[in-house]
Amino acid sequence: xxxxxxxxxxxxxxxxxxxxxxxxxxxxxxxxxxxxxxxxxxxxxxxxxxxxxxxxxxxxxxxxxxxxxxxxxxxxxxxxxxxxxxxxxxxxxxxxxxxxxxxxxxxxxxxxxxxxxxxxxxxxxxxxxxxxxxxxxxxxxxxxxxxxxxxxxxxxxxxxxxxxxxxxxxxxxxxxxxxxxxxxxxxxxxxxxxxxxxxxxxxxxxxxxxxxxxxxxxxxxxxxxxxxxxxxxxxxxxxxxxxxxxxxxxxxxxxxxxxxxxxxxxxxxxxxxxxxxxxxxxxxxxxxxxxxxxxxxxxxxxxxxxxxxxxxxxxxxxxxxxxxxxxxxxxxxxxxxxxxxxxxxxxxxxxxxxxxxxxxxxxxxxxxxxxxxxxxxxxxxxxxxxxxxxxxxxxxxxxxxxxxxxxxxxxxxxxxxxxxxxxxxxxxx
Numbered sequence: 001x002x003x004x005x006x007x008x009x010x011x012x013x014x015x016x017x018x019x020x021x022x023x024x025x026x027x028x029x030x031x032x033x034x035x036x037x038x039x040x041x042x043x044x045x046x047x048x049x050x051x052x053x054x055x056x057x058x059x060x061x062x063x064x065x066x067x068x069x070x071x072x073x074x075x076x077x078x079x080x081x082x083x084x085x086x087x088x089x090x091x092x093x094x095x096x097x098x099x100x101x102x103x104x105x106x107x108x109x110x111x112x113x114x115x116x117x118x119x120x121x122x123x124x125x126x127x128x129x130x131x132x133x134x135x136x137x138x139x140x141x142x143x144x145x146x147x148x149x150x151x152x153x154x155x156x157x158x159x160x161x162x163x164x165x166x167x168x169x170x171x172x173x174x175x176x177x178x179x180x181x182x183x184x185x186x187x188x189x190x191x192x193x194x195x196x197x198x199x200x201x202x203x204x205x206x207x208x209x210x211x212x213x214x215x216x217x218x219x220x221x222x223x224x225x226x227x228x229x230x231x232x233x234x235x236x237x238x239x240x241x242x243x244x245x246x247x248x249x250x251x252x253x254x255x256x257x258x259x260x261x262x263x264x265x266x267x268x269x270x271x272x273x274x275x276x277x278x279x280x281x282x283x284x285x286x287x288x289x290x291x292x293x294x295x296x297x298x299x300x301x302x303x304x305x306x307x308x309x310x311x312x313x314x315x316x317x318x319x320x321x322x323x324x325x326x327x328x329x330x331x332x333x334x335x336x337x338x339x340x341x342x343x344x345x346x347x348x349x350x351x352x353x354x355x356x357x358x359x360x361x362x363x364x365x366x367x368x369x370x371x372x373x374x375x376x377x378x379x380x381x382x383x384x385x386x387x388x389x390x391x392x393x394x395x396x397x398x399x400x401x402x403x404x405x406x407x408x409x410x411x412x413x414x415x416x417x418x419x420x421x422x423x424x425x426x427x428x429x
Contacts, residue, residue: 042078047333050095050105053156053320054085055265055288059353067340071333079333088264089204092391099123104325106334112143112318113388115151124151125324130335132342135360143318143385152321153341157359159300159374159383160282161214161314163289166297168195168277176301178309180247187254190277198251199276200259201267202405205398210280211251212397213386214303214315215244221384222311228387231422238415238422245411247305251280252405259405272296282319283370286355300374302382314377317386318359390425393418 051060064081071077084105086094098104099121110118118124127133127150133141136154144152169175172193177183187197202208219241220227230236256262256276264281265288271279272292279285280303289298304312322341328334341347344362351358352365357375367375377383389397400417403409409417 040076042072042076044078044080045330045333046080046082047107047330047337048082048084048105049337050084050086050091050098050108051320051322052085052088052091052109053284054087055284056354057083057085059350060085063340063346063350066346067337070340071336075336077333081337087204088206092395099325104327106328106330107322107324107337109155109320109322110152111391112152112154112321113386114391115144115321115323116146116388117391118323119146119151123323123325125326125328125331125335126151127153127324127335127338130339132339132360135342135362137359137361140318140359144321152323153338154318154321154359155341155356156284156320156354157318157357158283158371159314159316159357159378160284161300161302161374161377163271163279163281163283163285163370164299164301165271165274165277166299168274169299176299177304178312179307180250180304181307183247183304184250186277187250191254196254196256196276197278198255199267199271199279199281200252200255200405201262201264201270202259202402203261203263205395205402207264207267207281207398208401208405209394209398210282211248211303211401212244213394214280215247215305216241216389217315217384217387218303218305218311218313219244220387221313222308228389232426234423234426238418242411242415244305247303248401248404260402268292282315283355283368283374284319286368286370290355298370300370302377312382314374314383315386316378316383319386390422392425393421396421 049064061083064083068079068081071079095105095108095110115124130150132153133150136144136150140154140157141150143157144150144154164176168190172189172195174186174189177186190197224240227236227240256270262270264285267279268281268285268288269292270276271281272289283300286298289296300314302312302314322338324331324334324338341350342360342362347360348363348365351363355368355371357367357371358365396418400409400414404411404414
């Protein structure tokens with residue numbers, strides 16, 4: 001009898017200890033869950049992004065790190081963003097190779113003029129239903145849409161022309177030119193005072209191409225309004241616009257030496273240091289210029305091509321945009337990044353640091369003074385929408401102007417080759 005009582009007491013004790021242990025374990029797990037000690041391990045992912053403006057590498061690398069932190073904190077995803085920024089001259093070739101192979105980036109930049117071509121090839125994801133779509137200003141949204149569908153995130157929306165050093169202009173009593181005769185007089189005054197009028201940095205073909213970008217826009221918008229339409233029908237010729245070489249010759253003849261040995265970044269730095277009074281570059285170069293010389297008074301004026309003031313206009317464009325590759329293996333994450341570009345809290349600081357124009361309702365910063373100066377031309381109706389040329393023609397224009405500078409081609413040669421380049425591009429469509 002005593003043995004039975006002892007056994008019962010022992011079993012009872014064991015059960016109580018077991019229950020206590022279970023309770024202690026459950027309590028411990030609850031505490032662990034409450035403190036996050038046993039939280040679920042983050043999901044790991046990679047995102048590959050290609051961009052075409054290496055001058056903003058520092059700003060975008062920082063923004064990618066912010067995105068990684070945001071995804072870890074809010075989505076418990078440990079993202080590694082691989083950011084590539086090939087040189088501008090090589091970017092288009094590398095991108096097309098990647099898109100036609102099996103190594104397409106998840107997101108990539110492209111000029112708004114090329115959105116239709118890339119969309120036709122099936123390389124763009126429709127962003128119309130994303131949160132970002134409701135933030136973009138309507139006039140900007142039109143430049144990145146196809147048939148009413150938003151196909152890219154606008155990044156650089158700018159009015160641009162010729163950059164100039166306000167201190168030098170003020171020193172010699174100069175004002176922005178309204179005609180080609182005015183510009184010639186400015187060059188004469190500067191040369192008389194041993195100041196080089198124009199900064200030339202033609203090592204990369206896209207830089208001299210800016211001269212055709214501005215001059216063609218001027219003459220087509222102010223004078224030959226049907227020229228581009230006729231070029232797409234093989235009914236026009238560059239011979240009709242050859243007067244653009246009047247101002248191109250003036251720039252080349254009044255520029256710094258050894259243009260083919262100097263790249264855009266070095267040219268921007270030299271311009272900031274006062275080696276020339278004017279520079280045919282967009283306001284995107286302001287980042288390098290102001291970093292080199294924070295005290296510089298930078299201005300923008302419209303490039304005149306003749307003595308008709310109606311042809312003296314600034315270029316209004318959405319140049320760089322960000323697209324999402326539709327077959328991305330990390331599509332949801334790529335869309336997260338696309339939306340983050342126009343984030344309500346972080347986007348303004350990014351755009352301001354790059355000196356980009358505000359283009360969405362989430363942007364609440366003041367534009368730089370040189371941006372405002374260019375915008376005054378727009379407000380006065382002295383602007384044109386960036387011309388949409390085949391990318392192969394744009395590239396050929398840059399190459400030919402390099403050759404023209406070194407004297408290996410004539411204007412007649414350029415006319416023939418550009419007419420053929422346009423016809424070849426038309427034949428592919």
